[in-house]
Amino acid sequence: MQTAQLLKEARERRAAALEQLKAFGEKIQNRTFAEATDGPAMDAKQAELAQAEAEVQRLETLLDVESRSTGWQTTTTTAAPVNVAYVGQTGDSVETVRKNYRFMDAIRAAAGQGRATGLVSEMHQEAEKEMRAAGVSGYGGGILVPAMIQEQRDMTAGTTTAGGYTIQTDIGTLIPFLDPQGVLTRLGATFLNGLSGNIDWPRNDAAAAAVWEAEQGAADETSPTFDRIQMSPKRLAAFTEISMQVMRQSTISMENFVRGRLLNARDNALDVAAISPQSGSAPTGIIGTSGVNTVSIAGSPTWAKIVQFETEISADNAAFGNLAYLTTPQIAGVLKQVKRDVAGNGFIWEGGNTGNGSINGYRALTSTLVPTSAGSHYMFFGNWSKLLVGQWGGMEITTDPYTRLKEATIQVVLNTWHDMAVEHGAAFCYSSSVHPS
Numbered sequence: 112m113q114t115a116q117l118l119k120e121a122r123e124r125r126a127a128a129l130e131q132l133k134a135f136g137e138k139i140q141n142r143t144f145a146e147a148t149d150g151p152a153m154d155a156k157q158a159e160l161a162q163a164e165a166e167v168q169r170l171e172t173l174l175d176v177e178s179r180s181t182g183w184q185t186t187t188t189t190a191a192p193v194n195v196a197y198v199g200q201t202g203d204s205v206e207t208v209r210k211n212y213r214f215m216d217a218i219r220a221a222a223g224q225g226r227a228t229g230l231v232s233e234m235h236q237e238a239e240k241e242m243r244a245a246g247v248s249g250y251g252g253g254i255l256v257p258a259m260i261q262e263q264r265d266m267t268a269g270t271t272t273a274g275g276y277t278i279q280t281d282i283g284t285l286i287p288f289l290d291p292q293g294v295l296t297r298l299g300a301t302f303l304n305g306l307s308g309n310i311d312w313p314r315n316d317a318a319a320a321a322v323w324e325a326e327q328g329a330a331d332e333t334s335p336t337f338d339r340i341q342m343s344p345k346r347l348a349a350f351t352e353i354s355m356q357v358m359r360q361s362t363i364s365m366e367n368f369v370r371g372r373l374l375n376a377r378d379n380a381l382d383v384a385a386i387s388p389q390s391g392s393a394p395t396g397i398i399g400t401s402g403v404n405t406v407s408i409a410g411s412p413t414w415a416k417i418v419q420f421e422t423e424i425s426a427d428n429a430a431f432g433n434l435a436y437l438t439t440p441q442i443a444g445v446l447k448q449v450k451r452d453v454a455g456n457g458f459i460w461e462g463g464n465t466g467n468g469s470i471n472g473y474r475a476l477t478s479t480l481v482p483t484s485a486g487s488h489y490m491f492f493g494n495w496s497k498l499l500v501g502q503w504g505g506m507e508i509t510t511d512p513y514t515r516l517k518e519a520t521i522q523v524v525l526n527t528w529h530d531m532a533v534e535h536g537a538a539f540c541y542s543s544s545v546h547p548s
Contacts, residue, residue: 118170119236125163131156208234208259214370214508215358217254222510222521234260238505245503246308247344247528253509258304258502293378294478295385297466298495299433306501309343312532344503344528345392349376355519373525379480385498385531386437386491387482394531397491397498402536409544412442412490414451417459417471420492420540427537432494435474439481439488440464441547487546493539503528 135153138144208230216231231254238255296302351372385396397403404423408416417436424430446460460475462468468475473492482489511522533539 118167121163121166121170125160125167128156128160128163132160212256212260213366214256214373215366217256217508218353218369218510218521218523219358221254221508221523222512238507241305242504244307245305245344245528247504253507253524253526255505255507257505260505294382294437294476294480295378295495295498295500297476298435298437300385300495300498300500303499303501306342306344306503309341310501312340312342312499312534340532340534342499342501342530342532344501345394345530347377347380347527347529349373349380349525350522352515352520352522355521358521369523373523377525377527381500381529381531382478382480385500386480386489394529396531397493397533397539397541400533400536400539403533404537404540406490406540406542407544408490408542408546410546411445411548412449412459412545414449414459416542417446420490420542421471421473423540424493424538427535429494429497429535429538432538433496434492434494435476436470436490436492437476437478437481438490438545439483439547440477440479442488442490442545443468443475443477445547446470482543484543487544489541489543490545491539491541493541497534497538498531499534500531501529 132153135144135149135156138149212230212234216229217235220231234257235255238257241257242255351369353369384394386398387396388398389396404420404427406416406419406423420436421430424434443460443464447458449459451457451459460468460470462475464475464477466474466476468477481491505527507526509524509526511524514522
């Protein structure tokens, strides 16, 4: 059996011992610890933990020696999928793993320019287990990246604006692209990671009612009704091209650049799916969800119309949680100049538009990802925690070094699996007819 496999098993034994010792600790804290029975069992687990710790340290040393001489071979195991707790048990923090993981190394391995070794190899194995546990199919041939590590934008060395500026010995920090600011995280959407299989969420869609009856009258049946919302993995792909020369010559953090570009593309796509009309294989966001409230403005927004967003949700008993307004920067610019009333008591939008603004006593944000159409802009208000964003497994990095082989360019695709759902449509309200003038 390979050293990497032995190390994983030792780590799993150590993790199991730690969990059981944690249970003893909770008993002590709750004053339910029985010395006669729990004492010997705790001593045995401490001895088991010490033995596992020693074995892990020995195997880590051995594996380090092997990796320096021959490199790790990718193996497949059937252990439980990786998670934050797993990383903590191996002695590495999530931040340490993220810092040390190299997308460029994974891309090189996927492109056949070397083997997956070290952390790339270990994370590939853990991501494989994540994918199997999540029931995700349709992947293969690429390098997998677990969820914890988590455009088209071409990068070439010959074109200075597409990568050539990175091939210099003395160069400053890379000037980033002006990406739209992500909104779902800032608004407080509920992110669900580590999902397994398709998900059905039972939902009570009508309440039971109490009825006043005569003293000896028969009670009327007033049963509540139920329906469900469903989530299933849908493939989301981000694409870029990297020249082989850039991969070999770049002296600045091309690693962080490539990682940032691919993950920004994924995050932007999730934002768009949540707040834009969707079709085809894309998830159903807020606009396509049944029961979502709407406000017709058909012109420049007024204070009365802005308040109506809140009124619609309050009338449906949904005005609680992470309530916030979202619109475009152009509409925010208009609202910053419109008084709330004729007496001049402040403007509709107060503060900035990057997360610290407010409307009607609620947070207000803007994003260039909010849709516009024929001069009309969208505006949203709602309890954003009722928007569920799920992810199955981690990510897959797949490369195509052949299509543009003559140009010495590798095509890189990042595949992830996501879906989203709205718990209650009544928790949101939007208008598609707001005009900035």
